[in-house]
Amino acid sequence: MNEQVIQKLKILAESAKYDVSCASSGTVRRNQKGGVGNTVGGWGICHSFAEDGRCISLLKIMLTNYCIYDCAYCINRISNDIPRATFSVTELVELTMEFYRRNYIEGLFLSSGVVRNPDYTMERLVRVAKDLRERHRFNGYIHLKSIPGASEELVRQAGLYADRMSVNLEIPTEENLKRLAPDKDHKSVYLPMKYIQQGVLESAEERKHYRRAPRFAPAGQSTQMIVGATPENDKDILNVSSALYRSPTMKRVYYSGYISVNTYDKRLPALKQPPLVRENRLYQADWLLRFYQFKVDELVDDAHPDLDLEVDPKLAWALRHPEVFPVNINTADYEMLLRVPGIGTRSAALIVASRRFSRIGFYELKKMGAVVKKAKYFITCNELPDKTILDLGPACVRKLLLPKPKKSADERQLTLDFKF
Structure with a gap:
């Protein structure tokens, strides 16, 4: 060359x-x-x-x-x-x-x-x-x-x-x-x-x-x-x-x-x-x-023409439609499972296939790849006693799921000094 x-x-x-x-x-x-x-x-x-x-x-x-x-x-x-x-x-x-x-x-x-x-x-x-x-x-x-x-x-x-x-x-x-x-x-x-x-x-x-x-x-x-x-x-x-x-x-x-x-x-x-x-x-x-x-x-619609920059579009949709939730993962159809934040196409397919043999709980959801920390506010199952979006309200769930701001170097040093 x-x-x-x-x-x-x-x-x-x-x-x-x-x-x-x-x-x-x-x-x-x-x-x-x-x-x-x-x-x-x-x-x-x-x-x-x-x-x-x-x-x-x-x-x-x-x-x-x-x-x-x-x-x-x-x-x-x-x-x-x-x-x-x-x-x-x-x-x-x-x-x-x-x-x-x-x-x-x-x-x-x-x-x-x-x-x-x-x-x-x-x-x-x-x-x-x-x-x-x-x-x-x-x-x-x-x-x-x-x-x-x-x-x-x-x-x-x-x-x-x-x-x-x-x-x-x-x-x-x-x-x-x-x-x-x-x-x-x-x-x-x-x-x-x-x-x-x-x-x-x-x-x-x-x-x-x-x-x-x-x-x-x-x-x-x-x-x-x-x-x-x-x-x-x-x-x-x-x-x-x-x-x-x-x-x-x-x-x-x-x-x-x-x-x-x-x-x-x-x-x-x-x-x-x-x-x-x-x-x-x-x-x-x-x-x-x-x-x-x-x-x-x-x-997106006339009231919300732009996507929410703080949360992903599926979570934003779920927070605007709390009346749809919570979803019972042991009875909901595949299309509804796809709308649950934290549940993807693969997880939804596994849920539908697995629940024919046994009821699905917290452990099974995690093994299927669902993001349980996010999904738990929008679903019900045997082992999830946490409050859902109907109990907490969309504003509270949004606050809980927003990523926490990173601490500055000075704030981290103060935290370490305090712990010491």
Whole structure:
């Protein structure tokens, strides 16, 4: 690896770090005789997680950080004076293979700034994936970022080589997107999403009749929204996410707390640090929408348009609906158990399966993975004599479950002196 390639790697790995929609899951691409790499099995290396919890190392890189667009929130905007670099297709393919042979990575996450036009850039991304698959017989994981505005033909070509594809929505509403990124619109994002969805569904149907038919983006697609750069509330963001999840191919919506990289642009808020707590609450709410059968209007509404930053969304919902509790864990159905704070999908399934043989108490709940310290205020069972939310009231339960503030060094020293 020569010095020029190393310098490009430093620049383009740094430029790629703000894209969080990076996950390696939902696909099985096994190695074949004569091939290199599989999906099961320094600079720019990020760690992602598969559905079974495995940590997977990916080379997260941009093909180029030159860009013709001037998006206010992007470090790579054309008006920024930053170091620029561009990999040739051959350089990036050889770099990926070199990293894989050294066991640094198990796959590739590839994005790019837009040069000349969307189709020109998309064609170069497709060539990278095609060369890896066909010339080097690479069977590792590939995540390709589709360029907004790219043609259907190129998007469909990309899906034949990539395991997952994604198009970043970036700003939830069209109005604010046009204000911060005048060269973009939602149509240019939703069209490639539609092409990916059609390709996945057509491929699945074809494979029902022909087992060896080529797979199209077998891990589906994902997208990303920036949180905090525009005045949308959590209700607006979650409504967009809920609509996206109605597509059978949308696997993940990622939320990226806005990082103030272009402080000179007056259209952007002056944030001292990214809204990481809000970002975390959105991920928790997203999980409830996908796996816990919650609806958006149950988590946020006109009276509470933003998620509670002090407690997680499920606990916040439970505190607003004390009339639903306490729940008898020996008789409640699976759907109701999912709504109990401290009980997850696995614990709820174990409760339903186990209570057919014996009644469940405190010890059994703990063994099943339930967070009993939290759940005990919302359930009844033989061995939990503690007062529930009906006895204590939501305000008292909230106070009991709020994390205690950490003591300062002086306060800890005073406590130790007192004890001594």
